Amino acid sequence: SIVFQLRDSTTASVEVTGTVLTAVFAPTPSPTLAPVASAVPDVVETPAPAPAPTRPPTVSPTEGGLKIVLLDDDDGLWVLGATHTVLVQLTGIGDDLDTTYVDVYLYDAADDAKTPVEPVLAEGAEMTDGAVELAYDVPNSLDLTSARLRAIEYTYGYVAESDLITLSSSSRPTTAPAVQPTYLPSPAPTTAPPTLAPTTSRLAASLTVGAADLDAADVEDGTEITMAFAFSGQLERASAVLTLRVCEADDDHVRFNGEAADSPYSSCDPVADTILLGSAFDRTFDTTYVVDSGVLSVGSSYYIRADTVIDRDDATPTWALQNTYSLAFESAAFTVSFAATPAPTAPTAAPIVNLDSTSWFKTAEPSKDCAWAGAYVQDDGTLPRCDAKGDDGTFAYESCITSCADFVVP
Numbered sequence: 001s002i003v004f005q006l007r008d009s010t011t012a013s014v015e016v017t018g019t020v021l022t023a024v025f026a027p028t029p030s031p032t033l034a035p036v037a038s039a040v041p042d043v044v045e046t047p048a049p050a051p052a053p054t055r056p057p058t059v060s061p062t063e064g065g066l067k068i069v070l071l072d073d074d075d076g077l078w079v080l081g082a083t084h085t086v087l088v089q090l091t092g093i094g095d096d097l098d099t100t101y102v103d104v105y106l107y108d109a110a111d112d113a114k115t116p117v118e119p120v121l122a123e124g125a126e127m128t129d130g131a132v133e134l135a136y137d138v139p140n141s142l143d144l145t146s147a148r149l150r151a152i153e154y155t156y157g158y159v160a161e162s163d164l165i166t167l168s169s170s171s172r173p174t175t176a177p178a179v180q181p182t183y184l185p186s187p188a189p190t191t192a193p194p195t196l197a198p199t200t201s202r203l204a205a206s207l208t209v210g211a212a213d214l215d216a217a218d219v220e221d222g223t224e225i226t227m228a229f230a231f232s233g234q235l236e237r238a239s240a241v242l243t244l245r246v247c248e249a250d251d252d253h254v255r256f257n258g259e260a261a262d263s264p265y266s267s268c269d270p271v272a273d274t275i276l277l278g279s280a281f282d283r284t285f286d287t288t289y290v291v292d293s294g295v296l297s298v299g300s301s302y303y304i305r306a307d308t309v310i311d312r313d314d315a316t317p318t319w320a321l322q323n324t325y326s327l328a329f330e331s332a333a334f335t336v337s338f339a340a341t342p343a344p345t346a347p348t349a350a351p352i353v354n355l356d357s358t359s360w361f362k363t364a365e366p367s368k369d370c371a372w373a374g375a376y377v378q379d380d381g382t383l384p385r386c387d388a389k390g391d392d393g394t395f396a397y398e399s400c401i402t403s404c405a406d407f408v409v410p
Contacts, residue, residue: 066159068088069088070163078167079168085134088133090153101124102154103154104121104125105278106144106150142167148162150162152309205257206227219334222292224288231283231308241281243276244287245305246296247303257328258328260307268305293338302334362389370403386407
């Protein structure tokens with residue numbers, strides 16, 4: 001058979017001898033023409049899957065702390081007799097701050113005990129919105145070449161120290177004024193505070209007068225109060241700093257032992273006497289205090305308050321609840337009284353001084369000395385031997401003053 005094929009741009013015809021069969025089918029697609037329907041079923045294209053979402057990085061929480069900024073810092077130079085300003089500021093606590101109180105003092109940089117130098121910058125200064133600015137008149141008599149500032153905060157329990165301060169009698173040459181730094185608010189922590197460990201911490205304290213606890217109504221002027229402190233509970237082996245003050249007591253004062261947030265530092269008001277300020281407290285601490293009516297008023301009531309701030313380097317993360325680091329203790333109230341007047345004692349007789357001559361004796365009789373002259377007393381109380389004349393020409397009553405004291409000269 002003969003097959004004829006006729007093609008145009010859209011269809012093709014196939015003819016067989018004797019019979020003509022015409023079929024319409026899709027032509028071969030041209031690169032420049034849109035395809036027409038074909039016998040091959042359409043294939044639905046599946047879209048590529050969307051990429052999985054990426055977890056944002058975790059932001060570390062802001063660590064809380066306390067800092068001291070020397071506002072008029074001239075490379076740490078302080079001039080004797082000049083006034084210098086410092087800023088003490090809490091950081092990383094957040095915006096909703098409790099009322100906080102801070103002690104700030106200068107100490108010799110070479111003093112490992114960090115003993116406060118008088119006068120201190122502040123005792124119990126209130127920090128508004130977590131910061132306080134203090135002006136310090138550097139005494140001309142200050143005998144230091146280098147020092148640091150130390151701040152102890154009693155609500156959240158932080159201790160901070162400044163950069164090294166050099167003390168001099170003269171300032172450096174004047175330069176262009178420094179731009180004062182701007183202090184941005186501390187960012188709020190991004191995580192919740194950790195949970196307090198089950199064992200509650202306390203400041204164990206023993207205050208005694210003699211063998212008795214300090215719970216008597218009266219304490220006499222001049223009495224020595226013996227004090228011993230130690231940590232209990234989860235802070236048993238922690239070290240800290242200790243501040244001790246004598247506070248005036250109200251009629252409704254009761255003992256207290258717990259977190260400083262429950263009895264703030266400012267509750268000791270007014271302060272009658274400061275016993276210790278920021279002393280190192282290595283797990284235990286013993287000291288004494290003598291009641292002095294020259295400082296405390298007779299008839300007034302007082303109590304002793306201890307504030308501690310725990311060394312955070314000596315703590316574990318489970319102790320990180322803010323106020324765990326600051327504990328307080330308040331003793332029972334006591335009233336100062338006059339010292340008891342001692343009972344009168346019988347007067348002591350003055351010793352008898354022997355004024356007898358050691359060389360006198362009766363004429364020609366050396367054995368009859370002053371003791372012989374006074375030894376014979378007649379019934380009427382007279383001393384006849386005291387009228388005897390001695391070998392030296394004097395009478396016994398003249399040379400034997402003691403033995404013949406009761407002799408009546410004729």
